[in-house]
Amino acid sequence: MARVVVDVMLKPEILDPQGQAVQGALARLGFGGVTSVRQGKRFEIDVAGPADDDLAARAEQMAGTLLANLVIEDFTVRVEP
Amino acid sequence: MARVVVDVMLKPEILDPQGQAVQGALARLGFGGVTSVRQGKRFEIDVAGPADDDLAARAEQMAGTLLANLVIEDFTVRVEP
Numbered sequence: 001m002a003r004v005v006v007d008v009m010l011k012p013e014i015l016d017p018q019g020q021a022v023q024g025a026l027a028r029l030g031f032g033g034v035t036s037v038r039q040g041k042r043f044e045i046d047v048a049g050p051a052d053d054d055l056a057a058r059a060e061q062m063a064g065t066l067l068a069n070l071v072i073e074d075f076t077v078r079v080e081p
Numbered sequence: 082m083a084r085v086v087v088d089v090m091l092k093p094e095i096l097d098p099q100g101q102a103v104q105g106a107l108a109r110l111g112f113g114g115v116t117s118v119r120q121g122k123r124f125e126i127d128v129a130g131p132a133d134d135d136l137a138a139r140a141e142q143m144a145g146t147l148l149a150n151l152v153i154e155d156f157t158v159r160v161e162p
Contacts, residue, residue, distance in 0.1 A: 041121070
């Protein structure tokens with residue numbers, strides 16, 4: 001059993017209204033000094049079998065095919081044993 | 082300038098229909114062996130000032146107050162320089 005963690009974030013040049021809403025709320029709650037908030041998605045995927053290079057390649061494919069919209073989002077993939 | 086990364090995931094005992102939908106889609110796309118998918122949120126927060134213990138404490142407060150619903154979600158906080 002291996003775990004794949006995929007983080008999907010909007011590309012830096014894409015406006016992030018959710019993140020801006022969080023930034024405004026943090027300021028109203030008294031948390032000062034926050035200069036930027038970006039909100040994205042995190043997927044924790046459990047996969048049967050070893051945490052090897054083959055799984056890493058398949059995880060990249062999963063993320064690029066389904067989990068991220070590559071026009072507006074970037075992703076990072078980590079495979080953990 | 083420091084960066085705070087907050088990962089918010091549903092508690093293990095809470096049903097995750099988004100994750101289940103992703104799991105079903107991965108199976109239909111031919112990605113076998115996936116036994117569980119959980120979908121959560123990731124926040125990248127840039128804060129002025131040093132990445133010290135004070136920021137770590139404030140980040141925990143931000144997450145517990147605003148970013149996570151502690152009834153149904155768990156969170157982890159990382160502070161990066």
